[in-house]
Amino acid sequence: xxxxxxxxxxxxxxxxxxxxxxIDGAGFVYRIANHLPLTGDVTGLPPNFGGWQLYFHKGLDxxxxxxxxxxxxxxxxxxxxxxxxxxxxxxxxxxxxALGVSEPEIRGAGNxxxxxxxxxxxxxxxxxxxxIGAVSKLIYTxxxxxxxVTGGPEPGYKPQLTGLTGDDxxxxxxxxxxxxxxxxxxxxxxxxxATTFDNLTRDNVAACPGDPNTSASANCAxxxxxxxxxxxxxxxxxxxxxxxxxxxSAPYDPGCLAAQTETTVCGKFLTDxxxxxxxxxxxxxxxxxxxxxxxxxxxxxxNSGSLPVDLVALDxxxxxxxxxxxxxxxxxxxxxxxxSIVVVFMILYYRVPGFLASLALLFYAGVVLAxxxxxxxxxxxxxxTGFILSVGMAVDANVLIFERFKExxxxxxxxxAAVDAAVRxxxxxxxxxNGSTLWTCAILGFVGPSAVKGFALTxxxxxxxxxxxAIVVTHNLLAIVLISSRFRRAGLLGVDRVRTV
Amino acid sequence: MSELSDVKAEDQAADIxxxxxxxxxxxxxxxxxxxxxxxxxxxxxxxxxxxxxxPGIISMATRGFLLxxxxxxxxxxxxTFGNHPTLAQVEGAVDAENASGSVIQTTGGGYILRYPPxxxxxxxxxxxxxxxxxxxxxxxxPSQILEVGGTIAGETIELSLLAVAIAATGxxxxxxxxxxxxxxxxxxxxxxxxxxxxxxLHDVFVLTGIFxxxxxxxxxxxxxxxxxxxxxxxxxxxxxxxxxxxxxxxIRENLRVSQRLSFEQVVNLSIMQxxxxxIITSFTVVLVLAAILIAGGPTLQGLALAxxxxxxxxxxxxxxxxxxxxxxxxxxxxxx
Numbered sequence: 141x142x143x144x145x146x147x148x149x150x151x152x153x154x155x156x157x158x159x160x161x162x163i164d165g166a167g168f169v170y171r172i173a174n175h176l177p178l179t180g181d182v183t184g185l186p187p188n189f190g191g192w193q194l195y196f197h198k199g200l201d202x203x204x205x206x207x208x209x210x211x212x213x214x215x216x217x218x219x220x221x222x223x224x225x226x227x228x229x230x231x232x233x234x235x236x237x238a239l240g241v242s243e244p245e246i247r248g249a250g251n252x253x254x255x256x257x258x259x260x261x262x263x264x265x266x267x268x269x270x271x272i273g274a275v276s277k278l279i280y281t282x283x284x285x286x287x288x289v290t291g292g293p294e295p296g297y298k299p300q301l302t303g304l305t306g307d308d309x310x311x312x313x314x315x316x317x318x319x320x321x322x323x324x325x326x327x328x329x330x331x332x333x334a335t336t337f338d339n340l341t342r343d344n345v346a347a348c349p350g351d352p353n354t355s356a357s358a359n360c361a362x363x364x365x366x367x368x369x370x371x372x373x374x375x376x377x378x379x380x381x382x383x384x385x386x387x388x389s390a391p392y393d394p395g396c397l398a399a400q401t402e403t404t405v406c407g408k409f410l411t412d413x414x415x416x417x418x419x420x421x422x423x424x425x426x427x428x429x430x431x432x433x434x435x436x437x438x439x440x441x442x443n444s445g446s447l448p449v450d451l452v453a454l455d456x457x458x459x460x461x462x463x464x465x466x467x468x469x470x471x472x473x474x475x476x477x478x479x480s481i482v483v484v485f486m487i488l489y490y491r492v493p494g495f496l497a498s499l500a501l502l503f504y505a506g507v508v509l510a511x512x513x514x515x516x517x518x519x520x521x522x523x524x525t526g527f528i529l530s531v532g533m534a535v536d537a538n539v540l541i542f543e544r545f546k547e548x549x550x551x552x553x554x555x556x557a558a559v560d561a562a563v564r565x566x567x568x569x570x571x572x573x574n575g576s577t578l579w580t581c582a583i584l585g586f587v588g589p590s591a592v593k594g595f596a597l598t599x600x601x602x603x604x605x606x607x608x609x610a611i612v613v614t615h616n617l618l619a620i621v622l623i624s625s626r627f628r629r630a631g632l633l634g635v636d637r638v639r640t641v
Numbered sequence: 642m643s644e645l646s647d648v649k650a651e652d653q654a655a656d657i658x659x660x661x662x663x664x665x666x667x668x669x670x671x672x673x674x675x676x677x678x679x680x681x682x683x684x685x686x687x688x689x690x691x692x693x694x695x696p697g698i699i700s701m702a703t704r705g706f707l708l709x710x711x712x713x714x715x716x717x718x719x720x721t722f723g724n725h726p727t728l729a730q731v732e733g734a735v736d737a738e739n740a741s742g743s744v745i746q747t748t749g750g751g752y753i754l755r756y757p758p759x760x761x762x763x764x765x766x767x768x769x770x771x772x773x774x775x776x777x778x779x780x781x782x783p784s785q786i787l788e789v790g791g792t793i794a795g796e797t798i799e800l801s802l803l804a805v806a807i808a809a810t811g812x813x814x815x816x817x818x819x820x821x822x823x824x825x826x827x828x829x830x831x832x833x834x835x836x837x838x839x840x841x842l843h844d845v846f847v848l849t850g851i852f853x854x855x856x857x858x859x860x861x862x863x864x865x866x867x868x869x870x871x872x873x874x875x876x877x878x879x880x881x882x883x884x885x886x887x888x889x890x891x892i893r894e895n896l897r898v899s900q901r902l903s904f905e906q907v908v909n910l911s912i913m914q915x916x917x918x919x920i921i922t923s924f925t926v927v928l929v930l931a932a933i934l935i936a937g938g939p940t941l942q943g944l945a946l947a948x949x950x951x952x953x954x955x956x957x958x959x960x961x962x963x964x965x966x967x968x969x970x971x972x973x974x975x976x977x
Binding site: 209211264265266269270273453454455456457458459460462463467470471473474475477478481482485486489521522525528529531532533535536539540543547565568569572573574575576577579580581583584587588589591592595599 | 711719761764765780782783784785786787788789790792793796797800801803804807808811812815816819868869871872875876878879880882883884886887890891893894914915917918921922924925926928929930931932933935936937940941944945948
């Protein structure tokens with residue numbers, strides 16, 4: 141107990157307190173230091189001290205936004221799953237960046253690299269799913285004769301994959317074409333893509349030579365190089381079914397493609413231009429019935445690359461910003477109400493020690509909030525509940541000490557000896573009971589469902605700090621205040637009688 | 642500080658014989674500790690617990706739980722309409738959609754609409770359709786959309802059960818280690834741990850049983866089981882053991898210092914000495930929870946209620962079940 145009551149420890153407690161208050165009030169410190177108004181929006185916030193961005197990281201249920209868990213399916217053969225997952229995360233990141241979300245969180249999860257969790261603040265679920273699931277893999281096909289085909293853009297022919305896809309495009313941009321009327325997408329191929337494209341266009345022209353504008357014989361189906369979005373071999377295999385071919389050949393439908401399942405058939409057709417001449421050099425133009433928006437969407441989609449896997453949304457949570465703000469307000473109110481009830485109760489029941497414990501409790505709250513900013517802990521509704529609950533638990537250590545203190549005083553000890561004995565004898569109970577709570581928190585943190593993890597983290601931090609605050613802060617405050625004989629009166633200590641000698 | 646060092650010697654002497662050294666060992670010196678023979682009347686207290694637990698278990702077995710969206714899976718929209726339609730109007734509109742939706746009214750004048758799992762496109766359709774029928778939604782759309790597929794729902798249940806199982810096993814091991822220094826060694830530690838686990842299971846059954854009854858017998862939305870409820874159960878597990886350990890710690894201490902008392906007497910004395918603390922702490926936590934229940938909004942109310950039930954039960958079980966069970970166990974399997 142000598143160590144706890146030593147000057148270095150007291151200095152340490154004061155240092156921790158000052159540091160915590162500095163972090164808690166970092167925003168105000170910044171405003172005052174820069175002569176900015178104390179309320180309202182100012183630039184430069186959240187403050188940045190030597191690389192630390194100090195502010196409360198709010199979870200989606202408080203900030204508003206969308207959370208989606210994706211299952212990855214159709215992993216490409218022969219590639220490491222973790223690499224595929226990383227690549228998918230990168231693609232999603234690029235797509236999400238187009239939305240301008242602050243701090244998008246895209247994490248890998250799952251036992252077998254088969255999950256991705258996406259947290260986007262301030263974005264609706266529909267918008268998020270459209271952007272992330274946007275299918276933008278360009279597929280170039282040529283046409284091969286098949287007499288059984290009756291539908292589609294070229295009856296009597298079915299498409300064949302050429303191996304040229306959006307992956308062979310290095311850059312795409314939306315622009316207005318030379319006529320100044322319609323929107324087109326300019327694409328530049330990679331060197332491999334440029335060679336393939338050159339060969340394809342040369343073969344096309346060779347299939348029925350001539351000028352298609354003047355000669356009918358030059359206008360054969362083989363001369364068309366058709367562009368699709370996300371056309372698969374499975375689609376081609378079904379081409380002989382006229383209704384299937386018709387549905388796939390409908391203009392591409394981004395909404396349908398973003399939400400497609402195993403059984404839906406979406407329109408995937410983009411454009412079916414005839415090849416006028418061999419195109420070398422690796423630049424081409426995609427024209428179609430584009431608006432400015434759809435041309436931009438397509439260009440963005442091509443640029444951000446294609447997903448190596450299929451994504452299936454497992455669960456989606458969307459919380460509006462107003463609901464989040466309301467939740468913050470309610471939980472703040474609940475926290476303050478809870479804290480003040482505890483303070484009033486402690487002071488009424490335990491008098492001077494209760495008041496000192498309340499001071500320790502405020503110290504505790506200050507330190508925990510600073511830790512939330514410092515670590516940083518992403519605060520969710522469940523997390524805030526964990527914190528509020530830990531206030532109740534923080535009191536327990538004090539109650540254990542004070543009840544023991546009363547007993548020791550009753551047993552005839554002097555005040556000083558009673559304080560010392562109370563802290564020492566209450567310690568095993570405090571440690572064992574909080575230890576079991578910490579154990580539960582650890583299990584919840586590792587095993588529990590994701591909503592529960594935030595709760596476990598804040599409760600765990602709360603319990604750890606409360607241990608320190610009860611043992612070190614309350615004990616020191618008691619020792620300091622009870623040196624003065626004015627406070628050693630039974631009425632002030634909540635005990636029956638006090639041994640004065 | 643010097644003052645505190647001065648009393649050190651006296652204090653250490655007191656440590657060895659805290660009841661006053663050579664004086665007649667009078668276990669209850671404190672006049673304000675009322676004597677209540679908890680151990681003697683233990684069967685009454687066990688019976689009271691059963692009266693609460695048995696209906697709960699019957700309800701769980703025959704009716705199960707009212708499952709929240711996290712466990713049941715599906716799509717849930719929280720909406721408020723600008724025109725404030727009545728519950729019947731909203732129900733009519735949802736029925737007309739033929740999407741097998743159901744409606745729950747919330748306290749804030751809003752509605753919670755539940756559907757089987759919908760795709761993003763379907764969610765948009767449902768929203769548009771509702772706005773066509775009932776007028777615009779406040780804020781331009783639902784304030785909350787939750788969509789949980791069957792995979793995730795199953796996993797949440799699995800993870801929750803796994804967490805409870807690991808927590809209980811871990812606590813049993815921790816207690817056996819912590820309490821191995823009581824007379825009787827590891828086996829005594831195991832008895833302490835086992836009794837704590839029994840009290841813990843008592844609290845889990847009280848809590849889950851009451852929620853099963855609330856949700857399935859009284860059909861209250863408050864009795865819904867979701868991820869927050871799992872949080873509550875696990876917190877109660879921690880808290881219950883927390884309370885029990887405080888009593889057991891006192892038993893351990895008293896076993897060492899008052900060797901002239903019988904085991905029953907030591908346990909009863911320890912219960913009396915710690916009862917004030919247990920009740921005060923629980924009372925404080927209950928106050929905090931009452932604050933959440935009043936001010937915390939609908940999302941947190943179920944959680945606050947669950948924690949409140951669990952904590953009251955935890956306090957009861959630590960005083961009236963855990964320690965008496967220890968006595969029963971000690972009788973069946975005496976340690977010397």
